[in-house]
Amino acid sequence: MIEDRADPLVRRLDRIAKDVRRDIHKMRAFLRFREVEEDGGTRFVAWFEPDHHIVRANAAFFVNRFASMRWSILTPEVSIHWDGKALSEGPGASKSDAPDGDPTEEVWKTYYASIFNPARVKIGAMLKEMPKKYWKNMPETALVPGLLAAAQARESGMIQKARDNVGGNSLIAWEALRDEAAGCTRCPLYKPATQTVFGEGPVDAPLMFVGEQPGDQEDIAGRPFVGPAGQMFDKAMAEAGVDRSRAYVTNAVKHFKFEQRGKRRIHAKPGAGEIDACRWWIEQEQMLIKPKVTVALGATAARSLFGKVMTIGRERGRALQLPDGGEAWITVHPSYLLRLPDPAHAAEEYARFVEDLRTVGGRIA
Numbered sequence: 430m431i432e433d434r435a436d437p438l439v440r441r442l443d444r445i446a447k448d449v450r451r452d453i454h455k456m457r458a459f460l461r462f463r464e465v466e467e468d469g470g471t472r473f474v475a476w477f478e479p480d481h482h483i484v485r486a487n488a489a490f491f492v493n494r495f496a497s498m499r500w501s502i503l504t505p506e507v508s509i510h511w512d513g514k515a516l517s518e519g520p521g522a523s524k525s526d527a528p529d530g531d532p533t534e535e536v537w538k539t540y541y542a543s544i545f546n547p548a549r550v551k552i553g554a555m556l557k558e559m560p561k562k563y564w565k566n567m568p569e570t571a572l573v574p575g576l577l578a579a580a581q582a583r584e585s586g587m588i589q590k591a592r593d594n595v596g597g598n599s600l601i602a603w604e605a606l607r608d609e610a611a612g613c614t615r616c617p618l619y620k621p622a623t624q625t626v627f628g629e630g631p632v633d634a635p636l637m638f639v640g641e642q643p644g645d646q647e648d649i650a651g652r653p654f655v656g657p658a659g660q661m662f663d664k665a666m667a668e669a670g671v672d673r674s675r676a677y678v679t680n681a682v683k684h685f686k687f688e689q690r691g692k693r694r695i696h697a698k699p700g701a702g703e704i705d706a707c708r709w710w711i712e713q714e715q716m717l718i719k720p721k722v723t724v725a726l727g728a729t730a731a732r733s734l735f736g737k738v739m740t741i742g743r744e745r746g747r748a749l750q751l752p753d754g755g756e757a758w759i760t761v762h763p764s765y766l767l768r769l770p771d772p773a774h775a776a777e778e779y780a781r782f783v784e785d786l787r788t789v790g791g792r793i794a
Contacts, residue, residue: 448481449481449483452479452481452483453483453486453487455479456477456483456484456487457487457490460477460502462474462475462495462498462500463475463528465528470499472499473499473500473501474501474502474503475501475502475503476504476526477502477503478504478505479504482506484502484504484506484507485507485509488509488516491509491511492511495511496513498511499511499512499513503521504522505521505522505523506521507521508520508521602632603718606627606710606714606717610625610627610683610710611624611625612625613625613683615706615707616703616706618682618686618699618703619684621687622648622684622685622686623648623649623651623685624648624651625651625683625684626643626648626651626652626680626684626685627679627710628653628677628678628680628714629652629653629677629678629679630676630677630678630718631674631675631677632677632718633718634676634718634720635675635720635722636671636675636676636721636722636723636789636793637676637677637679637714637720637722637723638662638676638677638679638724638726639679639680639711639723639724639726639730639733639734640678640680640681640726640730640762641681641698641699641726641727641729641730641764642682642685642686642699643680643682643684643685644656644657644764645685645687645696648685653678653680657764658762658764658767659763661764662726662763665763665779665783665786668783669784669786669787669790670787670790671787671789671790675793677714677718677720679714681699681707681708681711681729681730681732681733681734682699682703682704682707682729682733683707683710686698686699686703699729704732704733707733711733715751715755716753719755720755721755721756721792721793722755722756722758722789722792722793723755724757724758724759724760724789725758725759725760726760726761726762727761727764728740728741729762730762731744731759734757735749735752735757736752739759741759741760741761744759745758745759745761745785746788748792756792758792760782760785760786761778761782763782766778766779
């Protein structure tokens with residue numbers, strides 16, 4: 430029976446075992462010792478609230494990890510103590526029995542604040558992997574809300590400065606945002622990609638185009654819309670009579686997602702999590718540039734801009750309102766035109782794409 434993975438009781442046992450293993454991991458990851466002085470010398474004391482009876486099972490880990498320290502781990506049900514030679518057990522304790530802080534903790538908090546990078550914070554993953562019930566045990570977590578708020582205030586000031594400076598000085602804010610994005614690790618796509626491919630164009634552009642993601646050539650060059658789709662885009666813009674130099678172009682996802690097939694890197698469509706992780710950068714670009722009209726090239730870009738799935742066939746050809754109140758239009762991505770096998774159909778779709786560009790160009794005339 431225990432080998433029958435479809436049996437409800439077996440599945441329940443698996444879930445319980447998984448929960449216990451996760452609780453063991455959390456105790457090892459989120460427990461923090463604080464230094465206290467006592468008659469016998471220095472002791473390190475920690476407080477933890479496990480969800481399961483894991484303290485005894487975890488004791489050997491802490492003995493091996495901190496064999497040279499004298500320490501105590503207090504929990505509501507049981508406490509364990511190590512004197513450097515033997516492990517002993519005592520009754521449960523309360524949070525008030527544990528110390529609040531020590532000088533070493535203050536040094537650590539100062540260091541943590543100095544290395545904190547809001548671009549690398551994944552709030553959703555943080556709350557999933559480290560629920561807030563453990564935050565009070567970790568000195569650095571108390572700093573996170575304030576550090577995030579301060580970062581947002583700096584970004585707002587940077588963006589406002591860019592709006593107030595129509596000229597060379599406005600580039601400073603954009604360059605700071607681009608440089609920050611270069612170190613982005615909000616989703617796993619940064620690992621295989623060559624580099625972040627940020628947007629480019631005038632920071633006071635009245636027209637902003639958002640594509641899906643950089644392709645193979647963009648990933649290597651570090652610039653958006655330089656590959657075959659970009660060349661198709663430039664050609665269509667010229668035929669539509671839209672000045673390409675007045676447009677800001679960027680992508681919903683800043684890293685190239687691909688599948689390796691031999692020596693070739695084949696484009697792979699970004700997932701919802703990757704799109705959502707990168708929305709922060711798109712929002713910053715929009716606030717910084719504040720275009721009169723934003724154009725979504727394809728479904729991925731539309732999802733990024735509107736925060737939900739948008740149907741190109743239903744929404745194409747009409748002005749839409751973005752969540753921030755700005756005007757937006759949706760059309761196809763130029764790579765779609767490159768994939769059409771029938772020449773007659775491809776020519777028809779290309780003409781329609783040019784007409785879409787001519788329409789949005791007229792909105793900024």
